[in-house]
Amino acid sequence: GPAGPSYECTDSIGCVTYGPEEPVRLASALVISGPNTDLGVDSQNGVEIAIDFKGDIAGHAIELQAEDDGCSAEGGQAAGQKIVSDPTIVGIIGTSCSGAGVPLSKVMSDAGYSMVSPSNTSPALTNPDSAWNPGYYRTAHNDKVQGKAMADFAFEVLGVTTAAAIHDGDPYTEGLARVFADNFEALGGTIVEFTAVNTGDTDMRPVLTAVAAAGPPELIYYPVFTAEGGFLTKQAKEVAGLEETILAAADGMISPAAVEAVGEAGEGMYFSGPDLGFENELYNTFLETHLEKYGTEPLSVFHAHAFDATNMILSCVEEVGVVDGEYLHVGRQALRDCLDATSGYDGITGTLTCNEYGDCADPQITVSQLTAGEYEVVWP
Amino acid sequence: MKKTFTTKEIINKGLLAGAVVLSLSVIGFIALLAERELIKGWFSLGHIFLVASPFAFAYVTTRDMEYEGNAKPLQTGFIIGAVASIPLIVLSFLAVAIDIRQFLSNVSPALIELLTFGQTPVLGSILLLLLFGIIGVFAASFNIIPENIRHPLVNALVWTLGIATFSEILLSRVRSLLGRGLVKVIFSGKSLNPIFAIVFFAAVFGFTIWWDKRGDSFKEKLENLAPAKRKQLSQGQSILLMLVILFLPLILGSYLTEVANNVGIYILMGLGLNIVVGFAGLLDLGYVAFFAIGAYVMGVLTSEGALGLDAGFSFWTALPISVIVATLFGIVLGIPVLGMRGDYLAIVTLGFGEIIRVVAVSDLFKDTLGGAQGILQIPKPEFFGIELVQPGELYYVVLAGVLLAVFIATRLRDSRLGRQWMALREDEDVAEAMGMNLVSTKLMAFATGAAFSGLSGAIFASKLTSIFPHSFNLLISINVLSLIIVGGVGSIPGVFVGALVLVGLPELLREFAEYRLLIYGVLLIVMMLVKPEGLLPDQRKKRELKSEAELDWAEK
Amino acid sequence: MQERIKQIDFLGLILWVFRTAIIVAMLWGTIATVMDNPYSAKAWTDTIVAGIAQGSLYALIAIGYTLVYGVLFMINFAHGEFFMSGIMTATIFIAQPMSASGYLDRHPIIGLLIIAVVTMLVSIGIAILTERVAYRPLRGAPRLVPLITAIGASFFWQYFFQGLYGSEVKPFPQTDILTGKINIGGVEILKTQVIVIIVTVLMLIGLYFFVVKTKTGKSIRAAAENKDVARLMGIDVDRAITLTFTMGAAMAGIAGVLYALVFRQIHFFMGFFPGIKAFTAAVLGGIGSIPGAALGGLFLGIFESVGPGLFLEGLGVPSPHQLKDVIAFTMLVLVLIFRPQGILGEALAEEKA
Amino acid sequence: MGIILSTKNVTKRFGGLIAVNSFEIDVKENSISSVIGPNGAGKTTFFNCITGFYTPTEGEIIFDENQHIQGLRPDQVTLKGISRTYQNIRLFSKMTAIENILVGQHRHLKTHWVEAIFKTKRFVKEEEEALEEAIRLLNFVGLNGLGDHLAHNLPYGAQRRLEIARALASKPKLLLLDEPTAGMNPNESIELMHFIRQLRDEVGITILLIEHDMKVVMGISEEIWVMDFGQKIAEGTPLEIQRNPKVIEAYLGSGAASGLNLEQGE
């Protein structure tokens, strides 16, 4: 597009230019419809709060265009096409689901955009031999990291040698469960049962009975979401043979709703996830704002990743943006370079450093334990 | 028929209108839309939906009302509007008094602020009551003002609000087609520029008045045209239509072309299901199964990732195989259900759809189908060495598929087989007694339907370059079924209209986010209530008197 | 039809192979599992009891489908939403505040009764509203049309309630009197499961008598057969239909309460899958038949629960429980091949030529 | 005249009920004959056995030179050359009259669907001929001009005729009519009677009908079988039947209803 009065764009893949009083525009592509809505709405809230906190960039307000990734490949593709048809969008926060991330990553990359995902965890997305594309970043943890962390914690800290893993057929949960199982076995443990339920299932007793019959294991890891996780937790306590078994889940179940869903049965269970730095002042302000703005506490854990993702983009825009009177110019490659160079960035999910394929999450996965309705960090 | 309404009935209507807008408010719809300004600084989409219900109720009531003089309807309109505000007023007072939000999380301060215009509850309530009353009067006045003003007014309103609502899409088209300069004139941010809005409103208003006056003579001229000329004209129209279809991507731009492609994928499926349900009357709720099979075959054959067969299949060589495999599955799954009728068939096919999805997601076939992680790195189609990447390029692949399917579906419909299917739909026993083999007739329907769906799935996989089992859920089957019924069961043009309305429109309504499916639901209900026979119902071909009519035509 | 298909040798052969393959696979799996004997007797009984409880819920929901189908011959896709709406509302407005204030612990029985009543009322209200707006104007339209409005209504209510109460999972309070197990004839059963089974049986018996014995019940059956003639008898058909929806929704409401008691968490999407399953159960049992719906529900619940462990585990299928729907639907197909009208369905009165 | 249809010992049981009990008839080629009997006697069931809707529990049905047709499917029976109409009209109601007749011609159409897709010459020709034939039949039954109407929009009498046209479209050797005059007034019944006679005389097919209108039955039948409780209780010419006391008792009654003057014969 035409540039400001005196600016010449030299960026290899083009620039975005904001004229006087034009807002800097971000897009989000999160799941805000269908059964996974919680996940996306939570992230979107995080994005909105980050934008509110930031206020403006060089006098330009910040505006969000919220799209729905539908938690599906076709949804991701459509959202992507819509976003890249708008040249005033400088960066994308999304997607929620890895399945939507795969096509969207391709679409936005080809068009020269940058995108930071708060909750894609599939290893494929940052695997250059698979679905990685330039311009793709994420603040969510690669399953490889989180699954391994849980295996380490279980084997080394809790000292368990037998475990079971349960997923629900969602790519995220399946990926985590599998990485956990592989690592746990690599450490010398035994996976007595690797099994699955379906999203939407309510009666978990049969599958839990099968797990009990196979071992019973000392620990069950089920990195699923709140609904299925709630059922598994409560019913595990009612299945003979599993009364003493340690229960563990992942960040899909770090949320107030999950605390309520597991109820008393969840007391003492473990969760792998980011270190939300609950002592962290910024996060406390965040939570206050959230309560005020949306009337509820956050719905899951990804608002934090989304908050960080938004901030990563915004601070890079601020950094590489060329202020030219009332105009602001942002080079798209420059933005990618800046994001690539993210290192030691202090976010609420930890200290972010991006590797060459866009994995930016703090490698420090923590394990927390649910005690008296609160998540207490117990490891490391 | 005109009715008289008692005061109680009028108040009830008002309360009903109020209940509707109250519902819209408490589910957060209004507040969400309030963020979307239509005309900069004036009002938002939220305001429109806020007043839509009292407007509609006041309009319809006064339309159906028996009255003399103009005072009565205006008064009625006011009452309905004013009464409709009462539930909202109660809500805003309640919100101040207690913490409703612990129950209804969407009763946000932003909503209350919207409802009270940022004023104190008392003042705000009075304002709201007045606003609604005026809206009621406004609605009622539509029934009073003469037609030659009403029509332009309605037109101007609808068009202005329409372009304001879809400004986001327009904006991107205007930007790339007309340049940045004009954008500033028309838009202010994402909303319409007030001055432009006024000018546009006036223009539409003026044009409609002109058209209403002159249009009739124009139409008359058209009708009086010599048959030969008329034929030319209709040929001209067809050529124009063809050109538009051919160059659609240029007109639409990449995003809308993507939408068109998605619509096309559904049209393909719709054409197939239309054969099964529309022609043959076999209610199939698991149609997605064949779509999935087509997609998975394409994925497994061509993927460049770990799961790919790596046997040198390209899109074009894999395509027929996908279609054939899907067709075979159509037959195989068709056999056990041959003896089942009506809703038994529906639920069993639904089961097949679920079985295919569950099997795809399961750990059982993880090594071949990728399980939950799906199949990645499926190449896009190539055409003489050019990879078709952009929506505008893929469009032609979809278009080719759709044209082929329309062609085959039309030819089959007009053949003996088509009549067999319809006879089967009307009365299975008698159809059999006419000498037709039910088994082969039914299996042909399943097979053809599955073939179209498989084709659609194969294109889908290649277009997305990745497939996940979750894409193949029941909602797709439901959506395809809905679109053929909304379009008009058994009608081929109906499939197009249905797909545009049920796939295209929701795509454009992305902004409504979590309310999209809610709107989709309302859309389904309203369309069926208004046009139960579908938007473009099937027209049986004239055969007895056709020849004569044609003769007629030629003679003239 | 059966008779005729048998004459087609080729087709008969395929069907025969199909059936035999399923049955052999089931037997083989069962034998392999039994030989391997991974489960204790207790594990089996637990699984079966869980299946019965789940099946009871299906049965209660299935009755709503069957009742409506019996009268209007339409698949009421929105029925799962009647189930969801009542318990969602009662949980938010009654159960949670009651639990927070400690009332539920002090007066658990009264509390639960209040919850049940409110749940049923809301479910019934939603059902009547749906019928009034989306179905009634379409009497006499082709059958696919109300099917589509029903789908529309289902979407509408799902997302309406999501908007109303939010999309997160909501806990349903636990009551002490229903916690724990009791011992029935040497089998330890969860109290909640006992409640589910007892309530279901009572509701079913009551409903059956209502429909078969009372004048109102008969008038519903009459309206089901021929609306115009029913009118000529003085039966207010619209009222009869409303009544049918009311009963179906009341059952769905009860199912909602029982679901909440057993699973203790609810969600705006919770109606969808149980709805589909219940519908399957209704068809399996013979759509239109009340005992059929009950039997179908039970059958489905038990097979889903026991099937994966019994048939698939022995065959070495990984994650067998993921495939429980495959078992459920395969059983459906198997049953319908043998009995196209469902287990207890009346032979589709083959129109006399 | 040869025998075109011969049933031997045909029996149909529904559970405990014997609807048709060892029923035997011989229908002469190019004749018009009737089966009559009280309601529920098993007449329609007997027709259903012949046309393959039911498989007879026992017995043989021999059609057109020793072809055994019992147990065949309805479509196979039609292919042999038998077609029928139904007691309650069963047209393809949402198809036009012409289309109904075209479906009736199924038996004689040969082109494959692949030819339809490519619109081969043979296909086009066959379709044209079929349409011509359909229009001819339409005119024959007196429905000219109604061909493009949906079947369910036609008046009752027209529907009956259309059903006959559809049955004729398969060019049957034997036509079974199940109460063709039900719901017609006496005048219309007589018209139909003439029409049936014309059919036999001009087209040369054999007609077997079930009928309760004695004026029609007695007026056109050459031979009549009387059925009661599934069994044959009488057979013979109209005159013989009218005088048969068994028939009078079980079926005809005083004669007031049938409009026949039983005391005097004809």
Added chain:
Amino acid sequence: MAMLEVNDIHTYYGNIHALKGISLTVEEGEIVTLIGANGAGKTTTLRTISGLLTPREGSISYLGKDIVGTPAHKLVYEKMAMVPEGRGVFAKLSVMENLEMGSYSRDDKDGIARDLERVFALFPRLKEREKQVAGTLSGGEQQMLATGRAMMASPRLLMLDEPSMGLAPVLVDAVFDAIVEINKEGTTILLVEQNALMALSIANRGYVLQTGQIVLHDDAAELKNNEMVQKAYLGMD
């Protein structure tokens, strides 16, 4: 005042104009018959009177009240009953249950019991088949059941639509006898019949319909001798 007065009614099926201004009266205690060709509008007339259809124009008064727009099920409480074309028995209900449905509008147990006796006396066959599911009855039995069921409403006005259709001649006799019997017991009858000869022989008066209009109206005996009627409807040349 006449019991039933139909005044210039127009009834439509969608766009099809089925009744084009029908007027007729029925006096208490009479048997009145409507005859006419197929599609003349006889059934439509009865359905309009009984409230199953609503006329677009015209008025109907019954027992002195305007009943246009009153739904069918309410008219039953006004002692109007109809036996629909094609009998319409509830096939899945037993004979007894069908009869019970006939008395749906009544609360007087004694009266119902008395009427049940009366029906069984008139149609002893029904008594024998009390428990049988109606769908398995023979055609004639179903017709008896339909008539008996209408009697259970103890109607003042009974409308019958082609009660003899598809019946064996013996049964036709029986049904007509029954109609006369019912009438003698005080029920007014409006009868639609194809079997015009028999209808006219038991009726007091008759109306002739042609394409939605009344073309002739006279005493039954006169109509029987009317040349046009004889030619067009009685099949006499």
